[in-house]
């Protein structure tokens with residue numbers, strides 16, 4: 001899966017992904033046409049649902065936040081050529097970190113401090129869930145893909161056990177903890193806007209979005225400006241060259257997986273501190289898995305990941321609207337469209353390269369043997 | 371079918387009617403790979419029953435041209451004639467049927483099969499192996515007697531040396547009736563003795579009327595065995611010579627496109643104090659093979675010690691241990707009066723701190739991170755140094771300043787800091803690695819195969835740089851499978867065979883033949 005060295009970068013990272021996206025929408029349109037709806041109308045409903053209706057943008061950006069975190073998590077690991085499939089589990093366990101901090105401290109410590117500690121908790125717990133597979137890969141050679149998948153299951157089982165048996169709010173049926181003390185949590189943007197005298201429609205968008213943007217910048221800095229990032233990228237491109245350069249392979253793998261897990265863990269601050277205000281079952285809802293597609297589409301670069309996250313955020317939100325508006329279009333149909341987009345911009349991302357190469361060479365090629 | 375088989379079996383002596391003018395003629399062959407024009411309007415003519423050499427730097431298009439002749443690639447335009455007849459060679463099967471055989475640079479043998487099984491592969495005769503086997507065996511015995519191609523037909527491929535494997539490849543081609551034999555860089559993997567053996571075989575093939583195309587970058591070989599020679603440069607045939615009427619200098623000039631110095635001026639200087647002492651170093655590989663046995667030698671300031679040997683006799687492992695890539699298992703190393711024993715920490719980082727720089731044998735896998743830009747690769751291994759960083763951050767501006775000087779001073783082309791190193795030619799990649807290691811001001815420089823896959827122009831430059839470094843008093847350990855290189859660069863030569871040092875000589879006393887004998891383990895000195 002290497003980039004072509006024939007066509008220029010603006011084509012391969014700019015134009016080709018757009019064509020892919022367009023193709024995905026065309027095929028989706030066909031499906032919608034076949035079930036008897038008007039594809040153009042569906043598209044317009046989706047776009048309005050994602051960006052136009054009151055609060056729509058807020059919802060879109062709220063989903064975007066989750067995808068940024070999980071996309072970055074996958075991307076960082078990928079820079080070290082590690083395929084971290086475990087974002088889902090790491091996010092889930094990150095939630096446990098948030099939950100434990102809040103449940104233990106929120107009655108005794110000032111809310112602001114609890115919130116800070118909870119954020120740290122999400123990172124640390126997520127990191128631990130990344131470190132273990134990282135350690136097993138680095139020191140024992142257990143393949144990271146297998147272990148991270150297994151750790152998703154372990155995380156799910158662990159959380160069910162804890163939420164059903166241990167930290168469930170006493171006297172209550174659904175597997176959730178009690179609400180965190182009021183004041184603990186990340187404030188939602190529309191509430192913030194109200195303080196500033198602005199009128200914004202209600203949405204779950206909260207300060208986590210700002211955290212996500214900050215972390216994105218930090219990610220870029222870490223990967224392309226620090227010695228550590230240099231070592232990670234060396235390792236990712238060529239383990240033999242990394243060893244030659246005196247880079248400690250196993251500790252680099254473990255640290256990368258720690259940071260990767262920590263990034264995925266941050267999903268919990270958006271969901272739990274920003275929205276639900278308690279720890280509940282299944283709050284990760286597949287964001288971890290979608291993060292893989294996001295990283296793939298975003299070419300492991302934070303800016304690309306931001307755009308891909310925005311796209312997926314819009315799809316999630318617009319899809320909900322689609323489901324709402326058309327009786328014949330169900331949730332499954334929306335998933336199908338997402339699947340097609342992942343297929344075209346992920347798995348088939350390089351499908352068009354030969355074609356574009358040929359067209360490009362035809363019009364711009366020069367056959368000088370320089 | 372039967373008659374055909376018989377004919378091929380018995381009548382291996384090819385006698386062509388005298389009116390045939392050329393065995394092979396390629397006319398106006400052009401082949402493009404994307405932007406790259408690998409062959410551009412190439413014309414080539416080879417007389418029957420001769421050995422024709424093709425020389426050219428890496429990437430000149432030699433292999434491409436031969437792959438076209440063998441039917442592996444389809445040319446974009448041009449014609450192929452065999453014995454003055456236009457032919458359409460569109461697949462290897464077709465070209466084999468037309469009597470063309472090719473021995474590739476990398477052998478195409480099944481390592482777990484016997485020689486006989488390999489020769490029969492794709493040519494099994496009937497459904498029942500046994501009958502075919504006897505038939506082929508008889509024919510092979512005839513062939514091998516005819517051409518002096520001694521091989522044990524029952525031996526497993528992976529058990530026999532490379533030189534033998536090459537004979538199997540040649541037998542394979544002959545068994546299928548080849549009257550034209552193409553050999554792509556056949557001597558790269560051979561000892562001098564094996565090369566002599568190969569050339570004997572080629573001569574006897576020529577005597578019996580086989581037409582041979584020999585690709586090599588070693589001018590000496592061209593001079594010693596070919597009848598005619600073509601020089602390729604930049605996808606074109608730039609010159610054709612009758613071998614008698616040309617010289618290595620003239621060939622080199624045509625290959626590079628300018629005059630080149632083939633001889634090296636070695637600065638004479640007094641050697642300084644001992645900077646490296648290797649004592650009783652032994653090493654066991656992961657598979658439990660003793661790859662190094664009791665190796666001891668030392669190295670002084672300003673000295674170049676050459677390690678000669680056929681590839682795979684422990685030289686790579688020795689470099690790996692000295693450079694810290696492998697741990698030290700047994701014995702001790704003293705670098706600049708600091709002694710390392712097996713229990714101590716020893717890795718690439720440490721080695722660099724001790725002043726040991728390393729130009730690795732495999733620059734593409736080790737020496738460079740190919741997708742990295744030149745400026746990133748220019749500090750690989752030294753990226754922790756204060757010069758290129760502040761705290762945990764890299765200082766891109768300082769690195770860019772550094773690399774700009776580096777590519778200018780060491781003539782790395784193109785002179786760009788922001789081109790992926792993977793896009794450089796082999797020679798320029800090597801210059802970049804060498805430049806980086808020399809710029810670290812090492813006390814000791816370990817160099818593995820400095821000119822493997824490097825074009826002549828760059829070789830000249832690399833030798834100059836090594837000599838300059840020597841003059842500054844750096845001790846250089848040079849590992850190479852090119853005997854010429856070892857002999858002309860080193861002050862002293864040790865020869866390795868099967869993990870031990872089997873001989874040592876001053877380079878002024880060394881002859882290629884003696885060294886060759888030691889390399890093959892025939893003679894202890």
Ligand SMILES: Nc1ncnc2c1ncn2[C@@H]1O[C@H](COP(=O)(O)OP(=O)(O)O)[C@@H](O)[C@H]1O
Pocket residue numbers: 403406407408426427428429430431432433434435
């Ligand atoms: N299969 C291929 N795809 C793309 N480029 C190729 C391919 N084979 C050869 N080339 C390019 O064609 C040129 C000639 O290569 P080659 O014939 O292998 O040279 P030589 O054998 O003389 O070293 C080089 O620039 C090489 O990179």
Ligand SMILES: [Mg+2]
Pocket residue numbers: 432433434554
């Ligand atoms: Mg070649």
